[in-house]
Amino acid sequence: MPELAEVELARRIWEPALGQRIIAIDTHPHTRVYRDTPAASIESSLSLQTLLASRTHGKRLLFSFDPNARSVPRLKKELPSLPPPQAMLHLELHLGMSGRLFLAAPDYPTAKHDHFILRTRELSLVYSDYRQFGRVFLHPPVADPWSALPFEVLDRRFTLTYLKRVTSRRGGTSLKALLLDQAIFPGVGNWMADEICWRLPCHPAKKLRDLELGLVRKVSRQICRGAMRHVADKNSPRDGSEGFSPGRYVEQVPPPSWLFQHRWKAGGHCPRCHSGLARGTVATRTTAWCPSCQGAA
DNA sequence: TACAATGTTTTAAG
């Protein structure tokens, strides 16, 4: 499920735990989710640390922990014998296709597909993923483990010049495949890619060399911004309640004027021209498009 | 039963 906006939504779900200390960690240690970092090493690294911050980049989630939050008093010049501060630890999480985050009570019992649970005194932070395409791993303790990632679509630096440069050798690829490439459009997934193709409008199998890149850039930014707005509008009033409040975040979905609402329905119709939608495989993914608006490849 | 699923990585092929 998770693309850009849904990943941001997932980040906010764990937000109530910022500033809290991890007092226990539960894992299913032998699942593929730990293919990068062994569960035991995550457990020992994060134990008793404080969750300080969270960010997203495309479909990635980053949670940063302060190993000094507990032992560092305000005075530092006065205590030269204190050990030097340790760098922040960064835990990255990817939700894959079926991963989700939720909050639960501190004594929440681990369920079948709950691979990773952080416990604080007040909350359980649960990562659940029945399909195990997702992953959780630790970064080496550097200041910013994400400094080399590509620009996000909504980043000011995502300019036409930039887009031309990073796609300069990709003329033979299809629009849909390009939109799904996380090195170029971080956070765009299957439904957003279809939405962008539809909004352009342009057939998803059209070759990049036949495209107007400036328009692709403009529309992809519109779709990303729109998707983010749909999650930002929701739950804006904070209820001020403490601790576990299930259901505070509910998934919100784009309006009926978007292709999104119609693309999976059998016999779905184009919200722009009302033609019947077409469906097929493009770039190895199931794809929906309007044969009337989007023309041919 | 067989296939598809809002994703990524690896392998194969051009």
Added chain:
DNA sequence: CCTTAAAACATTGT
């Protein structure tokens, strides 16, 4: 070495 296409991964639901 580079680009592009397809298989593999693990599990569930139709």
